[in-house]
Amino acid sequence: MKGYANRFAKIDLTTQTIEDYPVSDEYRKLYLGGKILAARIVYDILKEKTDAYSPDNPIVITTSPLNMSNAPSTSRFNVSTISPLTNLLTSSNCGGNFGLKLKQAGFDGLIIVGKAEKPTYIKVKDGNIELLDATPFWGMLTGEAQEKMGAKTEGKFVIGPAGENLVRYAGVVSQERIAGRNGVGAVFGSKLLKGIVAGGSFKPEIAEPEKLKELIKKWAKHLTEHPLTGKQLPNYGTAGLITPMNFKNLLATRNYKDGRYEDFEKISGETLREKYLVKNKGCITCPIQCGRVVKVEGKEVKGPEVETVTLLGSNLLNSDMQKILDANYYCDEYGMDTISFGSAIGFAMELNEKGMWDCGLNFGDPDMDLVGIAKAVAYREGIGNELADGTRKMSEKFGGKEFAINVKGLELAAYEPRAAQGMGLGYATANRGGCHLNGGYLVVMEGLGLNVSGMTTKGKAAFGIFFQDLMEAISAGGSCLFTSYAVLPGYAISHQNSKLLRAIFKLIPYFGGAVGLAHKFLGILAFNLPSMVPYPVAINYVTGMKLTLGEYLRIGERGYNLERLVNIRQGLTSDDDTLPKRLLEEPQISNKSVVRLDKMKNSYYKIRGWKDGVPTERVRRKLKI
Amino acid sequence: MITVSLYGLYRLKATDAKYEFEGAKDVKHLLTMVEQASGIPYKELKQAVIFVNGSPIDQLDMFSTKLHGGEVISIVSPASGG
The missing domain is CATH 1.10.569.10 (Aldehyde Ferredoxin Oxidoreductase Protein, subunit A, domain 2)
Structure with a gap:
């Protein structure tokens, strides 16, 4: 398929063997890439509960169709594995140049299993993969290791002493960016894997280059003119x-x-x-x-x-x-x-x-x-x-x-959820644990970007699901999640005090029912809105797919459910979809509130079609899982 | 004395980050004073997220919120990202 390298490799560090791993075009259409395709691969590989530090735990590194497309903010790549903090599936997204370099090396992704006998690093170059001795680099800080492993022109993805010493929240670093959350670096360390270097000259074919170029021009203009992505974020x-x-x-x-x-x-x-x-x-x-x-x-x-x-x-x-x-x-x-x-x-x-x-x-x-x-x-x-x-x-x-x-x-991330009920629900239900982004980042709507009340629970389940699925799909496509803030109308952000907008903000929670209904019947969104949600259009121009907005959101939903299914295999139950007692029962000092989780959680499960936190057979059939 | 602090994008456009005013009867009146002192047009200030002693004006009386002196006013631009 266009836009992809159409090649995955599976590397076994125990047996020191390397083989191609089959990923079909059907999978590319259903799961795109990034964290969703990685979740599918983990789902296929791990058939039973597996410990994060087991040699069987796969590290799945994935790129995405928009990597190397020149679309705005699309150098992101993903690493998924079972986390040593949660013992559930995690996905950690990273900037830096490694994802682009991996694709240039001719691979959409790598699957790494087993455990090496001695410190090892992987070299991926123009379609070839070698396992090399990392003993000279073991113990180095991430900056020095990147400098000394491989050539200057290659992309690097390395751990430091924290990963080597199995700090449960160790990350993996590319340039100055880090796949930080949930201890993916400790899984590298448990396999005695110091890092990966990648480079090459592969360039994916683009299905409709002229249309893509035109879209990118408009998209970049929209991002630079938007009050959040064009003004607030660059300045501060x-x-x-x-x-x-x-x-x-x-x-x-x-x-x-x-x-x-x-x-x-x-x-x-x-x-x-x-x-x-x-x-x-x-x-x-x-x-x-x-x-x-x-x-x-x-x-x-x-x-x-x-x-x-x-x-x-x-x-x-x-x-x-x-x-x-x-x-x-x-x-x-x-x-x-x-x-x-x-x-x-x-x-x-x-x-x-x-x-x-x-x-x-x-x-x-x-x-x-x-x-x-x-x-x-x-x-x-x-x-x-x-x-x-x-x-x-x-x-x-x-x-x-x-x-x-x-x-x-x-x-948990930096956002105190007792003043943002929807963010509280997001933290509680997020597949990878207390993550604001996997939780749907509703706090942007609840007082940061927009001014919808953070204190009401009304409609929050439906909006939370919408944004969880949207961000899932955005990430799988290879875009930075920060571009999603430009999905919010700029006028609504820069004119918050107008009577009309204040009235709309008050009404938004009541639209939860309609959003929930739309989630059920995404087929009605059989169109695209390129000026607002350019992602599926860009993916279409890159790959030749024919995604509509509804199908794109469905991919996000599929990803969210897949992650949940891996977690259920890992022993997750609905009791785990909760928050620390402090946030549920101890009022915050300044605003005297707690997170009123139970009611939102019931609505959330209902809209998702989950029974006790588990996707039903009907949902799985609908999503073709 | 009413103390006004500017944050975010408003800070980039102003000559100072903090101002002090006397005699403003309400938030609307105060914003006209801020316009004169900071150079930020009133219509832009009117779109800010404004707090009086830490309380958002949309939970008070918006621009008609009365001021008596001694208040701390915070003028903030919306933000996102993280």
């Missing part, structure tokens, strides 16, 4: 969210006791821009350029995102921005997720405060050595050995389950 990066999150009671503070932080200005996107920003930086083909370049120890390095600023800032009552910049840099160098890292520290601080674990960590401690703690975690030294296991495992050892802020084992 994602850290620009800190201020509105604080005012809307959404900023995770003091291990999620509160949604506001009195020193928020010191860690805001405004402060980052005014005092620390050297320049903007972004992924290849991205007109948004949300990345920040800052200085750490005199070097120009990647700056932090909103998640990092929150979890290492307000969540720890730490208002020292330079400490956040330093720790962010070292977390990337050690190769680990800043969200889970920050959340584990916040949890440890509260355990210490309550006398449950004498770890010496205190909220608001001006002498806190965040870089030192990161090092201790990466090498599993001292208290770092406990922190490296994440909040759920720590709560099993020390207690405090009710304030261990994770869902299914994955620590």
